Amino acid sequence: MTIDPADARSAGLSKLRALESEAIHVMREVASELERPALLFSGGKDSIVLLRLAEKAFRPGRFPFPLVHVDTGHNFDEVVEYRDRRAAELGERLIVAKVQDTIDQGRVQDGYDPSKQGSSRNQQQTQTLLDAIEEHEFDACFGGARRDEERARAKERIFSFRDDFGGWDPKNQRPELWNLYNGRLRKGENVRVFPISNWTELDVWQYIEEERLELPSIYFAHEREVVRRNGMLYAVSPFLQPQDGETVETLSVRYRTVGDLTITGAVESTASTLQDVVTEIAATRITERGETRADDRVSEAAMEDRKAQGYF
Amino acid sequence: MSAAPDHAPSASLLAEAGDPAGMPALRADLLRVATAGSVDDGKSTLIGRLLYDSKQVLADQLEQVEQASVRRHGAGAVDLSLLTDGLRAEREQGITIDVAYRYFTTGDRSFILADTPGHVQYTRNMVTGASTADLVIVLVDARQGVIEQTRRHTFIASLLGVRHVTFAVNKMDLVDWDEDVFRAIETETTRISTQLGIPDIHVIPISALQGQNVVDRGELPAWYPEDDDHPTLLRHLQTVEVSTDRNLTDLRFPVQWVIRPGAAGDTSGGRWDADDLHDYRGYAGQVAGGVLRPGDEVQVLPSGVRSRVRRIETLDGDLDVATAPQSVTVHLEDDVDVSRGDVIVGADEDAEAITFRELEADVCWMSDRALRPGARYLLKHTTTTTVAKVDAVLDRLDLHTLEREDADGLELNDIGRVRIRLKRPLVADPYLRDRATGAFILIDEGTNDTVAGGMIR
Numbered sequence: 005m006t007i008d009p010a011d012a013r014s015a016g017l018s019k020l021r022a023l024e025s026e027a028i029h030v031m032r033e034v035a036s037e038l039e040r041p042a043l044l045f046s047g048g049k050d051s052i053v054l055l056r057l058a059e060k061a062f063r064p065g066r067f068p069f070p071l072v073h074v075d076t077g078h079n080f081d082e083v084v085e086y087r088d089r090r091a092a093e094l095g096e097r098l099i100v101a102k103v104q105d106t107i108d109q110g111r112v113q114d115g116y117d118p119s120k121q122g123s124s125r126n127q128q129q130t131q132t133l134l135d136a137i138e139e140h141e142f143d144a145c146f147g148g149a150r151r152d153e154e155r156a157r158a159k160e161r162i163f164s165f166r167d168d169f170g171g172w173d174p175k176n177q178r179p180e181l182w183n184l185y186n187g188r189l190r191k192g193e194n195v196r197v198f199p200i201s202n203w204t205e206l207d208v209w210q211y212i213e214e215e216r217l218e219l220p221s222i223y224f225a226h227e228r229e230v231v232r233r234n235g236m237l238y239a240v241s242p243f244l245q246p247q248d249g250e251t252v253e254t255l256s257v258r259y260r261t262v263g264d265l266t267i268t269g270a271v272e273s274t275a276s277t278l279q280d281v282v283t284e285i286a287a288t289r290i291t292e293r294g295e296t297r298a299d300d301r302v303s304e305a306a307m308e309d310r311k312a313q314g315y316f
Numbered sequence: 317m318s319a320a321p322d323h324a325p326s327a328s329l330l331a332e333a334g335d336p337a338g339m340p341a342l343r344a345d346l347l348r349v350a351t352a353g354s355v356d357d358g359k360s361t362l363i364g365r366l367l368y369d370s371k372q373v374l375a376d377q378l379e380q381v382e383q384a385s386v387r388r389h390g391a392g393a394v395d396l397s398l399l400t401d402g403l404r405a406e407r408e409q410g411i412t413i414d415v416a417y418r419y420f421t422t423g424d425r426s427f428i429l430a431d432t433p434g435h436v437q438y439t440r441n442m443v444t445g446a447s448t449a450d451l452v453i454v455l456v457d458a459r460q461g462v463i464e465q466t467r468r469h470t471f472i473a474s475l476l477g478v479r480h481v482t483f484a485v486n487k488m489d490l491v492d493w494d495e496d497v498f499r500a501i502e503t504e505t506t507r508i509s510t511q512l513g514i515p516d517i518h519v520i521p522i523s524a525l526q527g528q529n530v531v532d533r534g535e536l537p538a539w540y541p542e543d544d545d546h547p548t549l550l551r552h553l554q555t556v557e558v559s560t561d562r563n564l565t566d567l568r569f570p571v572q573w574v575i576r577p578g579a580a581g582d583t584s585g586g587r588w589d590a591d592d593l594h595d596y597r598g599y600a601g602q603v604a605g606g607v608l609r610p611g612d613e614v615q616v617l618p619s620g621v622r623s624r625v626r627r628i629e630t631l632d633g634d635l636d637v638a639t640a641p642q643s644v645t646v647h648l649e650d651d652v653d654v655s656r657g658d659v660i661v662g663a664d665e666d667a668e669a670i671t672f673r674e675l676e677a678d679v680c681w682m683s684d685r686a687l688r689p690g691a692r693y694l695l696k697h698t699t700t701t702t703v704a705k706v707d708a709v710l711d712r713l714d715l716h717t718l719e720r721e722d723a724d725g726l727e728l729n730d731i732g733r734v735r736i737r738l739k740r741p742l743v744a745d746p747y748l749r750d751r752a753t754g755a756f757i758l759i760d761e762g763t764n765d766t767v768a769g770g771m772i773r
Contacts, residue, residue, distance in 0.1 A: 018345055018346070019345045019346040019426050021642075022346050022641065023346070024643070025602060025641050025642050025643040026641070026643075028602075028643035029572070029602045029641075029643050032572045032573040032600055032601070032643075033572065033699075035573060036572060036573055036656055036699070059631055060630065060631045060643075061573075061600070061643070062573075062575065062600075063575075063631055064575065064577050064593055064596060065575045065576065065577045066577070151417045151419070152418075152419045155416075158416045158417055158418065159414050159415070159416045159417075174414065175414075177414060178765060178766045179440055179441075179443075179444045179682050179766050179769065180444065180766075181443070181444055181447040181448075181755070181757055181766075181769040182447045182448060182751065182752070182755045182757075182769075183448075183602070183641075183752070184696050184697075184755065184756065184757045186696065186757060186759050186764070186766045188694075188759060188764040189764065190763070190764055201417075202417065202419070202428055204419045204421075204426075206421070288374070291374050291376055291377060
């Protein structure tokens, strides 16, 4: 029915090396042409790949940028532990920008309301990111977004310029030809850079397998207390409690994406090794965002709207 | 459908793709394709068909499209063109704003498809999409035959140095698969392509709407028999040979970034200035042409200093050989002064012959603000950015007749030839010899916009 996982794997290597070379080139261009870049690191699989690419681009030198995590406070413990440990292992600087601080300073209202289903701090993340960009005077932020994720992304450049308010204007993007990136900024502008734009979800998983990259444990099957809500499985946590009529089940699940735990769904799975996970992903019939991200289900143009407001 | 989609990997493909000198076939299974054609040619339907029949459409995407089909056309068949439906801004205005990228994999090859709008005002989008393409698919509507737009798209593909052009003659069902119609189009597209010097062309009859000869063969007339010479469009894309397209003759390594862990100015913490790294000096970059091997005698331009390649380093270990487009770190035997923008070339290279202080180029103008002779821009070429002055606009291409005509400037979406004077000399090649070292962009210093893509003559 779908891509034979074995075929996909055997075909992977040289394609991955071509995508890898392209991404390394992009990272070195940014380091050369921009003054103060940063790399957004969430502990999720895409940003884990970015870290490996940065090693490939800059070792044995240090990364010419710090790592930044925009922290909603609603995290999986396993991911926070991984984030801190990975940054320490690499010997690179990690800046954690907290949505809670933005809320405490009264700059945004907390979108999360424990009594409201589906509420989250997803929207507030944007403000915290913009604050961090301003505070540290970052002019470029690497992100792990891919064009295969979503149709607004499919039209976004590798160098995606944002105005003072972080907004993306799809009608006014710079043409991007060959591998010649124009990183020159207007006053007040900054640029989001997506080195793995041309990778698919399967490419990311295969690369993780090829490179033997460690992932936070929640990417593999584990027992967890969950509730079913709108066809998705959510982890029960201090930030997400079962509502009336919902029953808590203990299931074997894994995560396909890692985000704010109030809006990131798990999938039922017994895949406990990377190879099992890659095989499952190759055979899957639903997109990553459709399966696990409540934030993109809100409307047909959800991502487009959020990007216009400064979201990644 | 009479034939199952052909997903079986061909064992010979990867072997064939390796080049004679035993170079790694780095792109053997990644093909970059650009599509040219307008909505009316059924381009969105074709792309939807490619994705759908090759089983690349996932359940939730299909559900979205089914719902949208019902909303728009009422109950009935699924409108595959909606699979590539883009942004809300576009849906509202009924236009395609920009190049969109799609990804699919079948068997042993993966595809990056740049979907570029085909209307005349979108020349810049097609140039953008074709700039990185190995192959361009030009859509032809069987009922209309070869029209002005077909010529224009073929011309742009040739201008951008695309060596493989495939004409997909669509809507064959609407002309009852009339062989004469197809042969006439085949003859005319072949003639145009030959005139333009495109080395590899194929003409393939299809019906994207009916799903004939795109991924599955379907029922086809006897004049298009089921054999290797009459592939489906997808089969052709799977087997077209592109690994020999890269330049393996002229070594070009533009230095992008210098890695010096121990140097002053490197903000490295304690662990990165370990003693063994004190003398470390690596030149990082992407090979733009030729073959790089340890022991090679090289010269660094523009200084002309000579040395020898000591190591080709990657995080995964040293390499015996590197070719385009590999990103590597080069070490030289001698402690020479090398920085970003310098280019490492072979020792035998005639430096003068590849050093340009002035150049002639075809440019595609991409800005609302017209180009006038005497204007100053920043020119970015490989890893060098320099000030450039457009001394003269030599001609402008009439995109209707494809004749060159006198011009005193270039407007948005114009293509024309210009003469440019450079403040800093560039190590470059004619575009058709090496796309990576023959291409440049022009940047407006006032707005920082990219205003043109250029190809050195």
